[in-house]
Amino acid sequence: MVRIKFLRSGGSFYENLWMAIATLRAHKLRSSLTIIGVVIGVWTVIGISSLISGIDLAVKREVESFGIRSIFIYKFDIGFRTSEPTREERMRPNLTYEDALAIAQLPSVEVSVPFLNITNNRWGQKILVTRAGKTSAAVRLEGTLPDYERAGVETISEGRFFVQYENDSSQPVCVIGSSVADNFFPYGSPIGETIEIGGREFRVVGVLAKREQFGGGEGSDDVNNVIYVPYNVARKLKPNADDVFILAVARAGYLDQAKDEITDLLRRRRQVPFDQPNNFSIETAESIVQQFRSLMAGVAIAMVAISSVGLMVGGIGVMNIMLVSVTERTREIGTRKAIGARRRDILWQFLIEAATLTGMGGLIGLLLGWATSFVIRLFLPSYVPLWAPIVGVIASVGIGIIFGLWPAWKAARLDPVEALRYE
Amino acid sequence: MLTAQVQEEIVPYGELLAQEAVPAALISMRDIWRTYQMGEEQVHALRGVSFDVQKGEYVAIIGPSGSGKSTLMNIIGCLDTPTRGRYWINGKLVSEMDDDELARIRNKEVGFVFQTFNLLPRATALHNVELPLIYAGVPAAERRERAKRALMAVDLADRMMHKPNELSGGQRQRVAIARALVNHPSILLADEPTGALDTATSREIMNLFERLHEEGNTIIIVTHEPDIAARAHRIISIRDGRIEKDERVK
Ligand SMILES: Nc1ncnc2c1ncn2[C@@H]1O[C@H](COP(=O)(O)OP(=O)(O)O)[C@@H](O)[C@H]1O
Ligand SMILES: [Mg+2]
Numbered sequence: 232m233v234r235i236k237f238l239r240s241g242g243s244f245y246e247n248l249w250m251a252i253a254t255l256r257a258h259k260l261r262s263s264l265t266i267i268g269v270v271i272g273v274w275t276v277i278g279i280s281s282l283i284s285g286i287d288l289a290v291k292r293e294v295e296s297f298g299i300r301s302i303f304i305y306k307f308d309i310g311f312r313t314s315e316p317t318r319e320e321r322m323r324p325n326l327t328y329e330d331a332l333a334i335a336q337l338p339s340v341e342v343s344v345p346f347l348n349i350t351n352n353r354w355g356q357k358i359l360v361t362r363a364g365k366t367s368a369a370v371r372l373e374g375t376l377p378d379y380e381r382a383g384v385e386t387i388s389e390g391r392f393f394v395q396y397e398n399d400s401s402q403p404v405c406v407i408g409s410s411v412a413d414n415f416f417p418y419g420s421p422i423g424e425t426i427e428i429g430g431r432e433f434r435v436v437g438v439l440a441k442r443e444q445f446g447g448g449e450g451s452d453d454v455n456n457v458i459y460v461p462y463n464v465a466r467k468l469k470p471n472a473d474d475v476f477i478l479a480v481a482r483a484g485y486l487d488q489a490k491d492e493i494t495d496l497l498r499r500r501r502q503v504p505f506d507q508p509n510n511f512s513i514e515t516a517e518s519i520v521q522q523f524r525s526l527m528a529g530v531a532i533a534m535v536a537i538s539s540v541g542l543m544v545g546g547i548g549v550m551n552i553m554l555v556s557v558t559e560r561t562r563e564i565g566t567r568k569a570i571g572a573r574r575r576d577i578l579w580q581f582l583i584e585a586a587t588l589t590g591m592g593g594l595i596g597l598l599l600g601w602a603t604s605f606v607i608r609l610f611l612p613s614y615v616p617l618w619a620p621i622v623g624v625i626a627s628v629g630i631g632i633i634f635g636l637w638p639a640w641k642a643a644r645l646d647p648v649e650a651l652r653y654e
Numbered sequence: 655m656l657t658a659q660v661q662e663e664i665v666p667y668g669e670l671l672a673q674e675a676v677p678a679a680l681i682s683m684r685d686i687w688r689t690y691q692m693g694e695e696q697v698h699a700l701r702g703v704s705f706d707v708q709k710g711e712y713v714a715i716i717g718p719s720g721s722g723k724s725t726l727m728n729i730i731g732c733l734d735t736p737t738r739g740r741y742w743i744n745g746k747l748v749s750e751m752d753d754d755e756l757a758r759i760r761n762k763e764v765g766f767v768f769q770t771f772n773l774l775p776r777a778t779a780l781h782n783v784e785l786p787l788i789y790a791g792v793p794a795a796e797r798r799e800r801a802k803r804a805l806m807a808v809d810l811a812d813r814m815m816h817k818p819n820e821l822s823g824g825q826r827q828r829v830a831i832a833r834a835l836v837n838h839p840s841i842l843l844a845d846e847p848t849g850a851l852d853t854a855t856s857r858e859i860m861n862l863f864e865r866l867h868e869e870g871n872t873i874i875i876v877t878h879e880p881d882i883a884a885r886a887h888r889i890i891s892i893r894d895g896r897i898e899k900d901e902r903v904k
Contacts, residue, residue, distance in 0.1 A: 246788055253776060254776070257776060562772065563774055565772070566772040566773075566774065567785070567789075568733070568757070568760070569731070569733055569760060569766050569768075569772070570760065570761065570766070570785055570786040570789065570833065570834075571757055571758070571760045571761020571762070571786050571789040571790065571837075572757065572789050573753070573754050573757040573758075573789075574753060574754075574757075576757075576789060647733045647734075648728050648733050648734045651733070651768070651772065
């Protein structure tokens with residue numbers, strides 16, 4: 232058994248721990264009130280860190296489901312935004328179909344396709360989707376090119392994607408998301424069936440595989456509640472629309488190069504003066520996750536603040552209770568000194584008592600934190616990061632030692648004769 | 655610099671003197687003073703006490719209340735240090751020891767028995783007796799064994815797992831005596847050990863002390879009861895912080 236020298240002559244660490252637990256058990260109510268702050272502090276650390284880790288993982292998965300080589304290009308800023316587009320943003324020219332085709336020609340780009348969103352028509356009204364008396368306004372409607380299939384974001388589960396010929400000749404065909412299939416075609420296969428979009432009949436040629444998504448997703452938030460139609464057909468449903476979102480996929484290993492090439496190309500095509508910033512945004516899965524993480528840093532700081540306040544309150548409570556305890560046990564301290572306890576033995580006894588007190592608070596906080604993370608796991612792929620319980624335990628025990636130091640020192644310095652005479 | 659030099663010259667000389675004078679007795683006190691500062695005035699609880707106690711003696715210290723008996727006992731037991739004077743235990747100069755060394759002496763060389771027992775209320779009799787061994791760093795199993803033996807020696811084998819509040823006054827004092835003896839000290843000190851006990855129990859405890867003395871222990875006991883003092887072999891009378899009389903009675 233490893234024993235550290237300074238612990239040794241004070242009996243053993245276990246001896247002190249045993250005495251500390253016995254003392255704390257003798258004052259259950261007082262002890263539990265004292266450690267509430269520490270419990271809350273550690274609980275916050277564990278609970279919030281598991282929440283953050285859960286959201287982080289969910290966001291990462293979802294963003295990466297669009298492909299880690301994917302590059303998202305739009306005239307407005309993409310990602311987690313907290314404000315409306317600025318005046319400068321609203322003045323930006325649209326990205327165009329031709330921009331998407333030009334990007335496709337770049338050497339480091341494998342695929343580049345435009346998306347024309349026609350969920351709303353040119354007057355801002357929803358374009359409705361109808362079949363057999365059932366109507367929905369919540370379906371996301373996108374016009375794109377057959378090349379989108381090569382981007383690897385979607386998988387066909389049944390039928391096929393539409394082809395270039397169908398786009399070029401504006402055939403009314405569509406590929407539907409799994410939720411649309413479930414909603415409008417609950418019985419039998421949708422392939423070859425028709426569905427009405429904006430008052431026109433479309434033939435379903437393919438059904439997409441269901442995509443996993445963060446938080447389930449309902450209605451228009453559901454990534455599977457989508458219909459893709461050929462780009463040219465979308466243009467007809469929403470004439471004069473040319474507000475294009477571009478998805479490009481870099482060749483393997485060329486993500487950064489592709490980003491640079493696209494940026495250069497778009498700056499040239501959009502005639503951005505060399506001393507001006509981009510008037511479009513270009514993001515990757517990684518950069519969007521990064522954006523999200525800087526957003527989460529704020530939450531993390533709030534967590535640290537709450538838990539430090541909890542720990543400080545706990546610490547002051549512990550100091551107070553330990554001072555009371557030292558006074559109450561003056562005779563005991565005198566007795567211990569009379570039979571051979573040295574200053575450091577008494578110091579250790581009280582430090583270990585304080586650390587046991589806060590350590591128990593930490594342990595309770597840990598259990599509550601784990602329970603919380605269990606609840607969070609019902610909604611998010613949450614886990615408790617390894618550092619959180621380690622920090623929680625170290626912080627709670629550390630608080631006991633720091634705030635227990637003064638009371639313990641007071642106890643250690645007591646004069647044995649006076650301590651024994653204390654009533 | 656000058657003072658430092660002076661001290662360097664004086665201290666070794668002083669130690670030389672002390673070394674020459676190292677007494678052979680178990681306890682040896684030379685001109686012990688204990689002075690309390692009470693605001694402006696000084697209270698001399700002890701005014702130059704000198705005496706020796708040999709191994710195996712049974713000494714009673716008597717004197718009126720406030721005469722300095724407890725002060726003297728606390729100094730003998732190394733709970734307190736003299737303001738002036740020299741004090742040796744087993745030839746070791748205690749009056750100049752630091753705190754840790756004093757703690758060691760209290761742990762190993764002396765066993766202290768108090769009027770009010772001073773047991774830890776939440777600990778069992780056994781654990782109370784183990785306590786000095788804990789501070790001596792004795793391993794748990796040996797500790798338990800020795801504590802049990804000490805309790806048997808005071809006829810408390812059947813009360814080991816009782817807490818102090820489950821024991822009578824006499825039993826508590828016997829636990830305290832077991833605690834004082836468990837580390838085989840050179841001397842057993844008892845400051846009015848029967849002060850909180852009735853007559854019958856007092857007699858019982860005094861019989862125990864007598865037995866312990868017969869077994870070879872050196873004992874110093876403070877009392878103000880003449881019939882208790884009469885059981886000792888030597889009586890030191892104290893008055894106003896001075897030894898008034900020091901006589902062998904047996
Ligand atoms: N801590 C102290 N401060 C001041 N005076 C003290 C202190 N302890 C003892 N005294 C004084 O020293 C004297 C001797 O006390 P003590 O040794 O307790 O006497 P005894 O035990 O013989 O009754 C008394 O006058 C007492 O008031
Ligand atoms: Mg007294």
